[in-house]
Amino acid sequence: MSSRSGVWITLEGGDGSGKTTQAELLEKWLTDSGHTVVRTREPGGSEVGHLIRDIVLHHRGDIAPRAEALLYAADRAHHVATVVRPALERGEIVLQDRYLDSSVAYQGAGRVLDATEVRELSLWATEGSLPDLTLLLDLDPATARTRLDSADKPFDRLESEKADFHTRVRDSFLALAAAEPERFMILDAAQDPESIAAGIRSRVATLI
Numbered sequence: 245m246s247s248r249s250g251v252w253i254t255l256e257g258g259d260g261s262g263k264t265t266q267a268e269l270l271e272k273w274l275t276d277s278g279h280t281v282v283r284t285r286e287p288g289g290s291e292v293g294h295l296i297r298d299i300v301l302h303h304r305g306d307i308a309p310r311a312e313a314l315l316y317a318a319d320r321a322h323h324v325a326t327v328v329r330p331a332l333e334r335g336e337i338v339l340q341d342r343y344l345d346s347s348v349a350y351q352g353a354g355r356v357l358d359a360t361e362v363r364e365l366s367l368w369a370t371e372g373s374l375p376d377l378t379l380l381l382d383l384d385p386a387t388a389r390t391r392l393d394s395a396d397k398p399f400d401r402l403e404s405e406k407a408d409f410h411t412r413v414r415d416s417f418l419a420l421a422a423a424e425p426e427r428f429m430i431l432d433a434a435q436d437p438e439s440i441a442a443g444i445r446s447r448v449a450t451l452i
């Protein structure tokens with residue numbers, strides 16, 4: 245993306261790793277310091293994406309793995325083209341819950357699809373767009389499970405997957421971070437939220 249001047253930050257991690265809390269804290273810090281922030285997410289960060297989110301998260305019954313990967317990629321293509329890229333071109337900060345690393349980790353973790361192919365699909369969908377910084381909130385799935393169990397919220401289709409699936413998701417995120425150390429910052433999501441937020445702020449300060 246040649247004409248962009250904003251900063252694009254994505255948050256990744258398993259369900260229950262505290263992405264939303266950290267996105268809220270970071271958004272507040274950035275807006276308090278005078279920046280314009282676009283808070284968004286995948287799936288569902290656009291109007292079309294909202295419809296796709298409903299299918300991938302709430303459809304009862306199976307979705308063929310390639311169809312599921314294509315639905316996430318379709319959401320991503322439309323979201324990047326209509327929300328993310330215009331905001332970056334306006335010089336704004338895009339703070340985004342989940343991006344293509346989630347597709348590699350979740351759709352790849354089912355063992356049916358090849359992780360490289362899943363990544364290539366998303367890169368095709370977005371004309372190769374990658375964030376400036378990806379914050380990985382790393383947490384062991386057992387702790388995440390306990391957090392989710394205590395939250396007063398029904399599980400969606402992917403949260404209900406078995407424990408070994410979530411272990412593969414975690415391992416996949418860590419492998420992605422190891423492969424791209426400049427883009428990723430790994431955070432220990434078992435720490436208290438304020439310490440995590442402080443670590444994030446010091447890194448983000450270098451980008452704005």
Ligand code: TYD
Pocket residue numbers: 259285286287301316341342343344346347348350351400402403
């Ligand atoms: P999430 O964004 O965590 O929403 P909520 O906080 O409301 O539960 O849930 C999205 C789910 O979708 C999550 O389980 C991960 C999954 N997902 C994929 O499998 N592939 C993807 O490409 C993305 C973006 C999400």
